[in-house]
Amino acid sequence: MGVEIVLATSALSLLLIGLALPAEIATRVVSHTAVILLLSMVAVLLWAQGQLPLTFTSDYDELTSLMLTKHFRFDAFALYVKILILFASACVLFIGLGFIGSEPMRKSLYRFEYVVIILFATLGMCLMVSAQSLLALYVGLELQSLALYIAAAMQRDNLRSSEAGLKYFMLGALSSGLLLFGFSLLYGSAESIEFAGILASLQSPSHPAPTMLLVGMVLTLAAIAFKISAVPFHMWTPDVYEGAPSSIVAFLATASKIAALALLMRLLVEAFLPLLDDWRPIISILAIASMFLGALATIPQTNIKRFIAYSAIAHIGIILIGFASATPDSMRAVLFYLCVYMTMSLGLFAFVLAMRSSGEVTERIQDLAGLAHSDAKAALALSVLMFSMAGLPPFVGFFAKFYIFLAALRTELVLIAVCGALASVISAFYYIRIVKIMYFDEAQGNLVLQGVGNRWILYASAIAVVGLTLAPSLLLERGEQAIRVLFAS
Amino acid sequence: MDNWPLLSTIIFLPLLGAGLLTLIRGRENDIALAAKSTALWVALSNFALTLGLWYSFDRQQEGFQFVESKSWIASSGISYSVGVDGLSLFFVVLASFLTVLCILASWRSITKRVRDFMAAFLVLESLSIGAFLALDTILFYLFFEGVLLPMFYIIGIWGGERRIYAAFKFFLYTFLGSVLMLLSIISLTWIGGTTYIPELMNTDFSIGLQRVLWLGFFVSFAVKTPMWPFHTWLPDAHVEAPTAGSVMLAGLLLKMGGYGFLRFCLPILPDASQFYAPLVFSLSAIAVVYASLVALVQEDIKKLIAYSSVAHMGFVTAGLFANNATALSGAVMQMISHGLVSAALFLCVGVLYDRAKTREIKAFRAIVQPMPAYARLMLVFTLASIGLPGTSGFIGEILTLLGVFQASPATAFALALGMILGAGYMLHLYRRVFFGPPAAMPDKLYDLQTRENFVLISLVLPVVWIGLYPAPLLNIITPDILPIIATAGH
Numbered sequence: 013m014g015v016e017i018v019l020a021t022s023a024l025s026l027l028l029i030g031l032a033l034p035a036e037i038a039t040r041v042v043s044h045t046a047v048i049l050l051l052s053m054v055a056v057l058l059w060a061q062g063q064l065p066l067t068f069t070s071d072y073d074e075l076t077s078l079m080l081t082k083h084f085r086f087d088a089f090a091l092y093v094k095i096l097i098l099f100a101s102a103c104v105l106f107i108g109l110g111f112i113g114s115e116p117m118r119k120s121l122y123r124f125e126y127v128v129i130i131l132f133a134t135l136g137m138c139l140m141v142s143a144q145s146l147l148a149l150y151v152g153l154e155l156q157s158l159a160l161y162i163a164a165a166m167q168r169d170n171l172r173s174s175e176a177g178l179k180y181f182m183l184g185a186l187s188s189g190l191l192l193f194g195f196s197l198l199y200g201s202a203e204s205i206e207f208a209g210i211l212a213s214l215q216s217p218s219h220p221a222p223t224m225l226l227v228g229m230v231l232t233l234a235a236i237a238f239k240i241s242a243v244p245f246h247m248w249t250p251d252v253y254e255g256a257p258s259s260i261v262a263f264l265a266t267a268s269k270i271a272a273l274a275l276l277m278r279l280l281v282e283a284f285l286p287l288l289d290d291w292r293p294i295i296s297i298l299a300i301a302s303m304f305l306g307a308l309a310t311i312p313q314t315n316i317k318r319f320i321a322y323s324a325i326a327h328i329g330i331i332l333i334g335f336a337s338a339t340p341d342s343m344r345a346v347l348f349y350l351c352v353y354m355t356m357s358l359g360l361f362a363f364v365l366a367m368r369s370s371g372e373v374t375e376r377i378q379d380l381a382g383l384a385h386s387d388a389k390a391a392l393a394l395s396v397l398m399f400s401m402a403g404l405p406p407f408v409g410f411f412a413k414f415y416i417f418l419a420a421l422r423t424e425l426v427l428i429a430v431c432g433a434l435a436s437v438i439s440a441f442y443y444i445r446i447v448k449i450m451y452f453d454e455a456q457g458n459l460v461l462q463g464v465g466n467r468w469i470l471y472a473s474a475i476a477v478v479g480l481t482l483a484p485s486l487l488l489e490r491g492e493q494a495i496r497v498l499f500a501s
Numbered sequence: 502m503d504n505w506p507l508l509s510t511i512i513f514l515p516l517l518g519a520g521l522l523t524l525i526r527g528r529e530n531d532i533a534l535a536a537k538s539t540a541l542w543v544a545l546s547n548f549a550l551t552l553g554l555w556y557s558f559d560r561q562q563e564g565f566q567f568v569e570s571k572s573w574i575a576s577s578g579i580s581y582s583v584g585v586d587g588l589s590l591f592f593v594v595l596a597s598f599l600t601v602l603c604i605l606a607s608w609r610s611i612t613k614r615v616r617d618f619m620a621a622f623l624v625l626e627s628l629s630i631g632a633f634l635a636l637d638t639i640l641f642y643l644f645f646e647g648v649l650l651p652m653f654y655i656i657g658i659w660g661g662e663r664r665i666y667a668a669f670k671f672f673l674y675t676f677l678g679s680v681l682m683l684l685s686i687i688s689l690t691w692i693g694g695t696t697y698i699p700e701l702m703n704t705d706f707s708i709g710l711q712r713v714l715w716l717g718f719f720v721s722f723a724v725k726t727p728m729w730p731f732h733t734w735l736p737d738a739h740v741e742a743p744t745a746g747s748v749m750l751a752g753l754l755l756k757m758g759g760y761g762f763l764r765f766c767l768p769i770l771p772d773a774s775q776f777y778a779p780l781v782f783s784l785s786a787i788a789v790v791y792a793s794l795v796a797l798v799q800e801d802i803k804k805l806i807a808y809s810s811v812a813h814m815g816f817v818t819a820g821l822f823a824n825n826a827t828a829l830s831g832a833v834m835q836m837i838s839h840g841l842v843s844a845a846l847f848l849c850v851g852v853l854y855d856r857a858k859t860r861e862i863k864a865f866r867a868i869v870q871p872m873p874a875y876a877r878l879m880l881v882f883t884l885a886s887i888g889l890p891g892t893s894g895f896i897g898e899i900l901t902l903l904g905v906f907q908a909s910p911a912t913a914f915a916l917a918l919g920m921i922l923g924a925g926y927m928l929h930l931y932r933r934v935f936f937g938p939p940a941a942m943p944d945k946l947y948d949l950q951t952r953e954n955f956v957l958i959s960l961v962l963p964v965v966w967i968g969l970y971p972a973p974l975l976n977i978i979t980p981d982i983l984p985i986i987a988t989a990g991h
Contacts, residue, residue, distance in 0.1 A: 433680040
């Protein structure tokens with residue numbers, strides 16, 4: 013619980029500090045403080061991860077008087093995911109700083125509230141991944157969603173941003189409605205809002221799962237599919253990604269996705285595992301549809317943010333293969349994929365946020381033309397990220413896909429694995445198209461990268477992508493620990 | 502020095518060299534010159550190392566030598582394991598040899614982004630040698646697939662007019678093949694319980710499983726080799742690639758397909774290989790005849806040689822699946838010979854292209870007059886490509902033909918027909934380009950310079966040497982072929 017308490021108090025105090033400080037320096041001070049705070053929390057949690065016994069769980073018994081017990085749990089799984097979320101938030105705040113400070117975003121975005129909103133969203137995510145009951149899950153999910161609705165619409169003087177915020181809010185509200193309706197059915201059938209209670213009601217061998225519970229589960233899955241933008245619940249993604257401020261999109265694409273996927277993992281394993289045969293087809297269809305639609309729809313994109321939106325859908329498809337396999341191995345593969353995906357995405361967003369063409373922020377893919385001449389190092393780093401996202405060896409993106417496919421073949425989901433492989437070939441096309449534009453096309457614009465910080469994040473991400481290939485065990489072992497806890501319950 | 506990791510040195514030295522190139526600073530001309538000479542020295546030292554490997558290779562010993570094995574991803578049992586045997590040895594030597602020649606051949610003809618070009622070739626050398634030496638399925642896949650990246654750049658940056666189309670086609674075709682192979686590799690690893698190739702060779706897989714997994718490997722290697730009907734990327738890639746790129750493509754990358762059959766399909770999935778042999782025979786027979794016929798009507802010299810590659814690789818695939826020692830050693834010899842001869846032919850085309858900036862057959866006539874030395878050398882390679890006795894081509898083709906005849910006379914007939922057609926299109930090409938009434942553009946054409954002479958003559962020597970005295974190679978290759986035949990027999 014420590015993480016959440018620290019986050020909540022610091023978000024609130026930063027809000028006060030921001031008000032007290034003179035407007036010129038408030039944003040800078042608040043955001044730097046937040047970055048340092050988040051990073052030091054990551055460091056502490058990483059240390060704790062090394063110290064904790066492998067099967068560590070805690071039901072917050074010491075906090076019984078304060079909290080509704082058994083609604084949250086702090087275990088190795090939550091720890092693992094929280095490290096990712098906090099790290100992603102810190103990086104997003106850091107790489108977004110130059111972006112929100114540049115014209116024409118400066119007027120509406122360069123505010124310390126922006127930082128506080130991201131902190132609240134992070135808090136919501138941390139609650140989500142620790143949730144042990146439907147109620148706690150909903151509270152966490154809505155906290156992050158509300159914060160993100162505001163963030164998406166934050167650029168008030170921009171029509172597209174407002175539109176994106178509204179779209180996101182409307183569809184998000186719809187999915188929340190679905191979720192609540194699903195929860196009420198689950199509660200009505202299982203007579204418990206705790207994951208453990210639902211699991212217990214499913215494990216009683218006397219009768220098959222009641223229809224009401226199945227409908228509740230399907231509605232819940234649909235609502236979460238909306239959050240992770242799996243096809244056919246993906247409609248909002250490209251528009252919101254294109255319209256919302258890029259720094260918020262970076263947050264949506266990394267931390268928010270990680271949290272929602274971790275939530276899905278917890279829910280499926282801790283509450284619905286006995287219904288595997290019922291939800292596996294659902295997840296499989298979501299996976300296949302997302303892979304192919306994501307892969308095909310990315311091809312004609314000319315805006316880099318729409319490109320990222322559709323390619324993210326394709327990645328979600330691959331990740332969902334891991335869910336469909338539903339073994340400890342496959343879930344470990346999913347966690348590994350999340351780490352790798354986060355690493356690559358942060359690098360990519362560091363690049364996108366720094367893209368400037370004749371002083372203006374640009375999002376056109378074609379502006380990358382000739383980057384290999386004007387900025388060889390950045391072009392090389394970006395192409396490493398692209399190759400890795402395409403899952404090409406020898407980069408770590410390959411291993412991420414490899415473990416997902418390995419787990420799928422072990423559970424004999426051959427068809428899905430073959431679909432995944434074919435979709436990877438299609439996705440390779442548009443990733444190498446970016447490389448082609450940078451290396452083979454004649455320069456058109458004069459793209460420059462603004463900010464040294466973003467450049468270093470880009471390099472660091474590319475180096476990590478190469479370095480993790482040499483020692484993927486580092487991440488895999490810690491994931492092992494997290495997954496063991498999840499399946500033990 | 503006994504414990505010195507020789508194979509890892511050979512694999513990673515060029516990569517290190519490529520890293521060195523990025524450190525060069527200075528004016529553009531200085532960088533280009535420094536990059537070229539650094540790359541040349543790195544490639545030469547690696548060639549010396551591979552010759553040392555050949556020298557210290559123990560031909561009495563069966564199985565893998567110089568084995569290095571280190572745990573890499575312990576939880577999945579993946580290891581960094583490399584080793585060399587009689588089958589891979591010559592491909593490694595070939596790779597380092599061709600890299601030296603490529604660097605020399607591009608000395609003048611590449612003028613833009615010289616440093617990147619040299620780095621791409623060194624990376625390509627590293628990765629392809631790695632693929633030939635890997636003893637771990639995943640490691641093999643990493644190298645096998647990694648080769649796509651430098652080649653993609655080489656075609657895309659330094660290629661001809663339709664380079665982008667060709668680069669994408671090359672990339673996507675091979676990538677499609679290899680992801681299917683990846684699924685097969687994963688299944689093999691999971692069911693066999695290991696990623697170590699020598700152990701997989703001793704594992705028995707059920708026949709039903711073998712047949713499914715074999716197809717995954719087959720698609721990948723058939724695209725790479727390339728076999729008809731998976732060959733359509735090859736003519737485009739060759740025509741658009743720069744000369745040195747074509748040399749590596751034909752001399753080395755195509756061999757990875759054949760080597761893959763030899764390392765995976767035949768020893769690990771022997772029953773499926775026998776089951777599918779008729780399929781391979783038919784495709785090879787079609788490839789040989791079809792590609793030869795197509796070659797006859799080509800108007801572009803490079804495209805003609807590209808189709809002749811398809812035909813020659815048809816010999817290789819037929820030989821590999823004939824399941825007897827004669828055909829298998831013939832196929833390996835044919836791969837080595839084709840690696841030298843097609844590389845030489847592409848270099849010859851490059852010499853013409855450097856001068857005339859065209860590869861149209863019609864544009865040339867009677868160039869024997871301005872370029873007599875060139876005509877002499879080109880004749881040697883033309884004859885070697887046809888398979889004239891006394892050249893390396895003869896050894897490969899005759900052994901393959903003999904072996905395939907035992908297994909499938911009909912296929913052997915098609916191969917023989919291909920040999921006749923091969924003589925047809927190569928001599929037809931030679932006659933049209935070198936003889937006839939005097940050409941319209943004699944002033945642009947001048948004879949070989951020292952550097953070009955050196956490159957081509959250094960290819961003539963092994964071609965003729967293997968043609969006259971193939972025993973040193975066959976003695977090393979054959980012992981490692983026998984166990985493959987043995988597994989297929991039981």
